[in-house]
Amino acid sequence: MVPHQRSTVRDLRRGNSAVVLWQLYFDGPASRQELSRLTGLSAGTVGNVVSDLIASGVVITAGSMDSDGGRPHVLLRVNAGYRSVIGVDVGETCVRVELFDLAMTLLAKVSYELADGHDVEFVVDRILAGIKAVCAEAGVSERDVLGVGIGVSGVVEHGAEVVVHGQTFGWDAVPLERLLRAGTDLPLHIDNGAKNMGQAEMWFGAGRGCRHAVVVLIGSGVGASIITHGSTYRGVTSSAGEWGHTTVHVGGRRCRCGARGCLEAYVGAEAVLERYQEARRGRRRRGVSEEAALAELLDTAERGGVAAEVLGETATYLGAGIANLINLFNPERIIVGGWAGLLLGSRLLPKITAAAAEHALDHPFAQTSIELGRLGPDAVAMGAATLPVEHFLTTGGASAPSDRDRIPHRAGKRHDSA
Amino acid sequence: MVPHQRSTVRDLRRGNSAVVLWQLYFDGPASRQELSRLTGLSAGTVGNVVSDLIASGVVITAGSMDSDGGRPHVLLRVNAGYRSVIGVDVGETCVRVELFDLAMTLLAKVSYELADGHDVEFVVDRILAGIKAVCAEAGVSERDVLGVGIGVSGVVEHGAEVVVHGQTFGWDAVPLERLLRAGTDLPLHIDNGAKNMGQAEMWFGAGRGCRHAVVVLIGSGVGASIITHGSTYRGVTSSAGEWGHTTVHVGGRRCRCGARGCLEAYVGAEAVLERYQEARRGRRRRGVSEEAALAELLDTAERGGVAAEVLGETATYLGAGIANLINLFNPERIIVGGWAGLLLGSRLLPKITAAAAEHALDHPFAQTSIELGRLGPDAVAMGAATLPVEHFLTTGGASAPSDRDRIPHRAGKRHDSA
DNA sequence: AACACTTATTTCAAGTGTTAATTTAACGTG
DNA sequence: CACGTTAAATTAACACTTGAAATAAGTGTT
Incomplete structure (x- = not known):
């Protein structure tokens, strides 16, 4: 029944950074001043957050706009090329794997037929192959991929371990995440394909x-x-x-x-x-x-x-x-x-x-x-790809995978005595 | 689409104070150490928050419990008598007004027949009279009432102003909050009676x-x-x-x-x-x-x-x-x-x-x-009374009405140069 | 070209908050 | 009565937001 989560000073910054990032992602570009007005944050905080985001490359400047006689606005926007995301659609007849930049521009795609049904190992193998293939095609390093969103039909249970119940595939309690984990280190976001399409429609379509x-x-x-x-x-x-x-x-x-x-x-x-x-x-x-x-x-x-x-x-x-x-x-x-x-x-x-x-x-x-709907019926892979983006925005742009080798919970500062 | 709200350092404390309060309210009594474990907050923070809550009277000590050989746990619990709350049920046939302490113990009740239908002015008048009556009966000052929850049948729209559409009463866009506001300064929480009963069942019943x-x-x-x-x-x-x-x-x-x-x-x-x-x-x-x-x-x-x-x-x-x-x-x-x-x-x-x-x-x-359900069919007033309590818990016990005469947004410290 | 004016952004002190380490308090045991 | 153990309080270090003041970067005017 406890409604909120405990939070620390760092959560504060993460949260405010997230607020700024979401604003820029969906209603960008905008100037610092505009962001301050829209988010309710003080000009100083917006400046701080933005300078962090610019330093990490998540946000870039996008020209400027005249003001009414004063210093012009510097427009900011999310750097679409900062990282990429992958969306996977495990459909009735085929596995589609697509690579996008952060603005959901398609960079590469590949699809594999599923002629002989939905044998779990085969599907897992195709997904992993697809990830490598789209990265190779677009010349993107896997280190620059924020994560992989995967849409499957059936119920996707998010417990200690993600488990898929797919009646249509004959899947019963398939530990898809664990199986994929053996073949890749990328963050995985598995969800129902219909929910993914819904999210795509909400982000970029009629919603x-x-x-x-x-x-x-x-x-x-x-x-x-x-x-x-x-x-x-x-x-x-x-x-x-x-x-x-x-x-x-x-x-x-x-x-x-x-x-x-x-x-x-x-x-x-x-x-x-x-x-x-x-x-x-x-x-x-x-x-x-x-x-x-x-x-x-x-x-x-x-x-x-x-x-x-x-x-x-x-x-x-x-x-x-x-x-x-x-x-x-x-x-x-x-x-x-x-x-x-x-x-x-x-x-x-x-x-x-x-x-x-x-x-x-x-x-x-x-x-x-x-x-x-405005996105047509094939937006499952794209919707799946919004999952890592959502995670990225919600964590305020902190989950950059190049940071993954840092010490957890101590990311950021090191205190060297030298 | 922006998911979080911007937040300040003060929101942090309010939030963590709320986490501690909810925990104590629903699973109290507990010691500071236990609270720290349950909420994930550090011992220091719990100590800080608790000392504020004790100072304001919201929380009191409730005996102690032996530890395994060391200093015993001091048990803490919400002070049920700190303030009271009022719940109102505007029903088909009558208006019920009930006064509770924070633990939802009934302190006083009164009810008025609605023989001649649901004339808005009459209902408003009965509600206001009921508030005064239950306070008088229990000997509670209105200053010590956290707020009034009101359950009505029909749709309760929470816009700039709370408006009630009650087909069964023949109410069409009745600005109930504004009408009541003319007769009382107490914080008002108006909602649909069914939703109130649901909340009662969730807090204290089968949910x-x-x-x-x-x-x-x-x-x-x-x-x-x-x-x-x-x-x-x-x-x-x-x-x-x-x-x-x-x-x-x-x-x-x-x-x-x-x-x-x-x-x-x-x-x-x-x-x-x-x-x-x-x-x-x-x-x-x-x-x-x-x-x-x-x-x-x-x-x-x-x-x-x-x-x-x-x-x-x-x-x-x-x-x-x-x-x-x-x-x-x-x-x-x-x-x-x-x-x-x-x-x-x-x-x-x-x-x-x-x-x-x-x-x-x-x-x-x-x-x-x-x-x-476990609460019987007459729990609307009690459910309504949970609304001010919910508000109280969520704001971390800050909304004490005795503070209402302080300067808004500057509550707390005064900077006297003397 | 110098100046006033306007507006955007940066800087900085003040206030608050959390954490982790340290200290103090309270108790049982030998 | 000293000692160990555990709970609670205190403290120092650090992080973050705010709001005000300072600075930067333009426009328009004289």
Whole structure:
């Protein structure tokens, strides 16, 4: 129940340094004076913090701007090239590894097919190979990589050791961190891929500036990433956000999770296609990808008929599901993403919004805007790469890996008597 | 997006003082040495903080305990009589005002009937009168009251000014804080009554020690109080937790909110009784309170028949609703409270839990225990009274009202040249 | 070209806080 | 009654923020 953590004088500086860095990262460039105004820190402190950051290379000057007759502002910004970060997407069909600079500009990428399923050792091996490959391609030393973010599907439990439960991969309590640790010294940040995409959308997509939002991800299955107070909510064992398996119709359709009436059984791409086939008593053509089939369904629905009915019902269910999120979380924004979400949303967003309005209470609904995601469906690796960046910003730029060989807890000053 | 707040050296002390105080409040008594171990603070800091707290009277010694041969531990605890707090419950039928000491021992109480509805001015007047009355009864000076917590039904928006939207009272954007401010100088903490009860249950009831929990409140209507990271989650405009109006059956029963398929339309006491009458094609007897009627229904169901069926269905819906909370929030505990919740739960908890297991994913369900509330249905005033206590603990015991006449921002030292 | 004016940044003393080491206090034991 | 042990208080060293004063770097004016 103890709410705060004890803190020391050094935490103070770390915290204030972090405040300045976040400000510069998201709303940079800015002058020292502007930073002082925006952060509430005194001019002196901002000067101190900034001079540390400049000395370590994290922040650089970026020209200057005239003031109203006085000394001009010196603009400061985060040095995007200071270090790099790596994002990994362990997907259904392949492992993607991408290298970014701090501003999330892609520097190199590589991807490996996963033809023979998700054998853990094989995946681990591909990740490690990918890390080496992207560094080599971009000519970046591993010493200059802040860390590696890894997005996997399934529940990622952050205990004493990070453990992955991935039903879709057939992974059961896989100690992914330990396995990777054998092959690399880089800091690792493992998380659920949907949560990673949600964070990407919050940082660089439709969620910018929001502190409370839900990013809804609709693909073949359905998930959500819940952002409260500006950061991803995980719950007690990191499995929060299983929106796809919330019940919206007690006693309704059977879901692949075994329960009845799950939202996923109505609005997941697989379920939508199934429902369409049932409605027209047809059979789904083999060999057509879900993406193509759903796109075709949307086209067919333009001419009304069964297809339109199925999609209308889908919009109703999706709206009800979104309304539940609005009623429970009272967010500023709901962002609809995932490949199927973007596809459905591009045509149905007004209907979905109307259904949400019908099912949500007026007051919270009025506070929420429902929007489409802006980053496309392939932002998992990028989202994963934000994890080391987040860590870097939060520690106030102190976690520079070149400092890693220093003595822990004594980093900084040495007291030589000579 | 800036995550932390800037902080000064003084915030440091306030924070560490708060850490010590919370520890003592919830797990006291303890010795300085023990505090140092539990909080991670150095012995010196704990000594400093404690000596301040003792000097101001917030903390007192509570005997001593032998050590293994050396100087004995001096036990410390929060001085329950240091100040008092007031909790107000603006309920459907009456305004309850209760005075507590810091350990939440009831010192005095008074209650006023609200026969003629919820006229704002009348309610405000009763609250102010109640404050004076309980202070007089217990012989406590208003100067020794830390603050007043007020629980009202409806959405309480915490903006520049606290505004209450209470549909059930017919209140629309009532500036309750401003109205009360005209009659008292005491610090006011206004919040939703369900959230207050949830906090009471977390502090002193079935939620002790949990950091992530949901307190579900079933009365005539249905609500929930969501606790994340140890504190009540409010969302962007404080209306989070409207669990009663989440959809569990798209296209289902009409709810009094206007939508269809709300959980409240199945498991709220009013709805349960309605469903029973419909099932047996009877009419509800006039003049019998909902409480009595529901208790009778539970008794009738012991002999099976329609009553048992209706209650079985109720358990299924309630279980599904709880499963939704488990899937979305991944809490450590779900606490079922409210008068109808306690009544239903006392007989149906196993069935409800089974239904939740069926509708929730295995992994998060295994992490959650579902329990009945322990404080009874009348803990709103007490919960409201925790609000000033929470503020007091969080500010590290600095907000002593006797200091209120000091110069703001300069409290503490005076620099006299004499 | 010199000067006044304006505004941004740096410098510095003052005040506070934490830590780690040291000292003092309180107790049981032989 | 000295001695060892453990708890609490004290102290010295150091770090950090603040706010005021000083300095730097421009513009506009005469």
